[in-house]
Amino acid sequence: MLSENEIEFRVRYQETDAQGRVHHANYVTYFEMGRTELLRSQGLSYRELEEAGFFLVVAGIEIQYHSGAQYDDLLRLVTRTVKVKGATVQHEYEIYCEQELVVRGYSRLGCVDKNGRVQRLPELLRASR
Amino acid sequence: MLSENEIEFRVRYQETDAQGRVHHANYVTYFEMGRTELLRSQGLSYRELEEAGFFLVVAGIEIQYHSGAQYDDLLRLVTRTVKVKGATVQHEYEIYCEQELVVRGYSRLGCVDKNGRVQRLPELLRASR
Amino acid sequence: MLSENEIEFRVRYQETDAQGRVHHANYVTYFEMGRTELLRSQGLSYRELEEAGFFLVVAGIEIQYHSGAQYDDLLRLVTRTVKVKGATVQHEYEIYCEQELVVRGYSRLGCVDKNGRVQRLPELLRASR
């Protein structure tokens, strides 16, 4: 199974701020899009995971900002699963505008049931690395 | 009961866009804050309404933009209930920066149950006009 | 030139709210994406328009909500130029999830220069209808 995926998307005007660049909070949302599409490329659907009672909650985020992106820039996001263990999955992200690195990020997600109790990741997801 | 309420809040940097003004979508979110606080001023809590099984869903929004607001502007939002009937409630909104009108808006909300079926507004809310 | 364009995109998790549907403010952002891509399909770039000193500011928005969209729904947005006159351009929007109409919207935009003074729309844009 794939443990890396790449998507491209354009910066929306709404995502910019008065400095004329993408507001730094939006990269967290971009990362989430990357995870959704990484799962899909593995034949999984996060929506179906939730419907099956597996909820991924974000436990930690880290972002290093290297340059700024502007409205209408075509960004390329590389999402990688770097660790899957028990109830936890870690991802790494890189966002590029053309050849330039814009941000690098990391996330740690935990798997819980609908009552918020920690549960092991579903088999399919653990096998996806 | 009060059918009008006023709140003040500051524009967040994240709410601006590359034109240096509040992005026009954010006024929809401001209106929602106004409704929450109008209800609270009437002794009601929208959170408790939902917990009691009454969900308000937005059926229509209209906004006229008169001027722009900037980061850190202190905005004043006046929210008014203009009609309450059956399962529907209509509000009117005005946002000012100092004495200048920034936007005027209107919304129409319908009351549904947790399955999305239309239901009459709770008695308290109908009486609130 | 084309006066209508269609795009498809997926609902992001961040765009949902506690009712489990797309928060109603996000449709305003979707409309903006539609305008950007309508222009691009006409051989124009809104980013280049701004660089050339033509800024489009939103003067009015109207939205009718017909149904709700969920996380990961694949939405189809039809954007139409309905009127171009002097310094003003009007668009109409329809968003569908499969065959179901989710929202219909309208916007009125005015063209200003970098100092916020009204100016006629650039020739190319007026010819685009």
Add this chain to the structure above:
Amino acid sequence: MLSENEIEFRVRYQETDAQGRVHHANYVTYFEMGRTELLRSQGLSYRELEEAGFFLVVAGIEIQYHSGAQYDDLLRLVTRTVKVKGATVQHEYEIYCEQELVVRGYSRLGCVDKNGRVQRLPELLRASR
């Protein structure tokens, strides 16, 4: 001068997601509000800093999520300046709902001029620790 500040604010409905909690990207925006108000409590205005040609750009963000916040929760955000040196300022953030820690975060900001060139933080800001 104060190097710590505390603000209170309510969770907006728009800030929640389909899991019924504040979407994790919004904490980045909350931190920014904290910085704005920390500066204001020191007699400074970030808006005036920008008007004077000092732009703070975010170089790094780290967030640890401890619990979730819901719509209408009254959150308390403590913002602390932890290091000011040359062109860089570091902050620490804690967000509480009643006595419970919701998130803890860190940011590193760099000071640039309007052309994006690194410049020393203004004297007032360096003295603010």
